[in-house]
Amino acid sequence: MSNDNFAPSHLETLDRDLGRLSTLEQATAYVSRPMIGLGVGLLFVVFAALVAAVIFGHASNTLVVVIAAAFGAYMALNIGANDVANNMGPAVGANALTMGGAIAIAVVFESAGALIAGGDVVSTIAKGIIAPESMGASGAFVTAMMAALLASALWVNLATWIGAPVSTTHSVVGGVMGAGIAAAGFAAVSWGKMGAIAASWVISPLLGGMIAAGFLWFIKSNIVYKEDKIAAARRWVPVLVGIMGGAFATYLSVKGVKKIVKIEMTDALMIGLAAGLVIWLVMIPVVKRQSEGLENRNKSLKVLFGIPLIVSAALLSFAHGANDVANAVGPLAAIVQASTTGDFTHAFGIPMWVMIIGALGISFGLFLFGPKLIRMVGNQITKLNPMRAYCVALSAAITVIVASWLGLPVSSTHIAVGGVFGVGFFREWDAARRMRAARATIPKGHELAPEERVRRKLVRRSHFMTIIAAWLITVPAAALLSAGIFIVINGVMGTS
Incomplete structure (x- = not known):
């Protein structure tokens, strides 16, 4: 063998070729990731259809149920990809959880919630949006529900693709309304119910944002801006964690275990008060031990909010x-x-097999497609740290309790994202207030230019406008899509 093959020029060429191969492998792996996700998602949809086929055997209606099961599995995947990000985004954005840890926790607790406390009895057509007697034959009803299921899933899929967290419940409501109108006319819709749902578009994010901003103001005023931050934290963090524990005890009593036992709001509030007091007393020595040796600066405070945020x-x-x-x-x-x-x-x-499809679909959807929306909620709207993320999580629980007490239909998606907006806009207001106070000490001619002040906005306006627009058009878009799908299915199947 000639030694010329090992000359420096040949080795450099070999290095370049190997570098190209390595880059090609990385590019191939990057491009193939979405394909793997789509492939696994498709396999799950097929699995759900096969489960339905096995359960219903050779009954005359098996094909309809099999197709519906596939649509339901597709919807569940989209819930995991979009809706769950609202719960996990703040914790990931605050670096209290890694992306892998967030997905693992969400998979376990979403599935547990669905299988243990989910499946409460629901009314025939999505909580009274459509009058059942207006549908006529069962064939038209089945076609309408299939159209609603597919339309809502397609809309949530599109929203996830453009990076907008939307309400899956509102998507289903829009889908049911659109199919109902296509099947039985506008008179079939309960417009009073739809009016209450429309009001929740405004109430949910505003209430969530105000509560989150209020708690952030409290934390800044009583801990962050104090000269001895650690002493202030030892006094107030146990109280704050106790409030969070009490709020979640009430929240879960009202919303999370109603399938197991029915608890009235008054009793739920007493349970929350008792839980909050116990947690406050337990956290006093815990926070004291955690805070030992911490430096008197804001970064040290993040340690004290990490575990409450994960819980x-x-x-x-x-x-x-x-x-x-x-x-x-x-x-x-x-x-x-x-x-x-x-x-x-x-x-x-x-049925339990339907709930299992829902639980598994959410898990797969979150694992395969969820990180995009988790990053959006956690990082890209505004910068979160554990204290800000704590305020978002607490506002979600309190807002649901207040809404339940007032009898208002609210969206958990709108509350959580509204809380993120509330925290971000409060930070902007607080930063502007402090800048005005300090302006007297700034030499003339050294003030920030208007363009620089705009650049330093703490909430990304592009994301804000995209999300608000997606919220506003969710119900009408899902309704129009559902009506179109109903007309197509009705024509193909000849349902009347």
């Missing part, structure tokens, strides 16, 4: 699994009920 993310996931999963797979359960019994005018329960 809050887990509890929010459990409550979300218990409530929103049932809303999303409700149309599938309605199809199963109508297809097997012909009855669609009475309340029905959600």
Whole structure:
């Protein structure tokens, strides 16, 4: 063998070729990731359809249920990709949880919430949005629910693709409304119910934002801006964690365990008060021990909010699994009920196999497609740290409690994202206030230019406008899509 093959020029060429191969491998792996996710998602949809086929055997309505199960699995994947980000985003954005840790916690607690406390009895057509008697035959009802299920899933899929966290419950509501109108006309819709849902578009984010901003103001005033931050933290962090524990105890009593036991609001508030007092007393020595040796600066305070933030993310996931999963797979359960019994005018329960499809679909959707929206909520709207993320999580629990007490329909998505906006806009206001106070000490001619002040805004306006626009058009967009799908399915199947 000639030694010329090992000359420096040949080795340099070999290095370049190996570098190209390495770059090609990395590029191939990067491009193939979405394909792997799509492949696994498709396999899960097929699996759900096969489960339905095995359960229903050779019954005359098996094909309809199999198709509906596939649509339900697709919807569950999209819930995992979009909705769950609202619970995990703040904790990840604050670096209290890694992306892998957040996904693992969410998978466990979302599934537990769906299977243990989910599946509460729902009304025949998405909580009274459409009058059941207006649908006529069960065939038209089944077609409407299939259209609603597919349309809502497609809309959430599109929202996830553009990076907008939207309400899956509102998507289902829009889908049911659109299919109902296509099947039975505008008179079939309960417009009073739709008005209350429309009001929640405004109430949910505003209430969540105000509560989150209020707690951040309290933390800054009583801890962050104090000269001895550690002493202030020892006094107030146990109180804050106790408030969070009490709020979540009340929240879970009202919303999370209603399938197991029915608890009235007054009793739930007493449970929350007792839990809050116990947690406050327990946290006093814990925070004292955690704060020993910490430097008197803001960065040290983050340690004290880490564990409460992780616990809050887990509890929010459990409550979300218990409530929103049932809303999303409700149309599938309605199809199963109508297809097997012909009855669609009475309340029905959600079969366990349907809840399992919902729970597994959320887990797969979160694992495969969830990180994009988790980053959006956690990092890209405004910068979060554990204290700000704590305020977002606490506002989500308190807002749901207040809304339940007032009888208002609210969206957990809108509350959580509204809390992030509230924290961000409060930071902008607080920074502007402090800058005005310090302006007297700035030499003339050294003030910030207007363009620089705009650049330093702490909430990204582009994300803000995209998300608000997606919220506003979710119900009408899902309704139009559902009406179109209903017309197509009705034409293909010849349903009347």
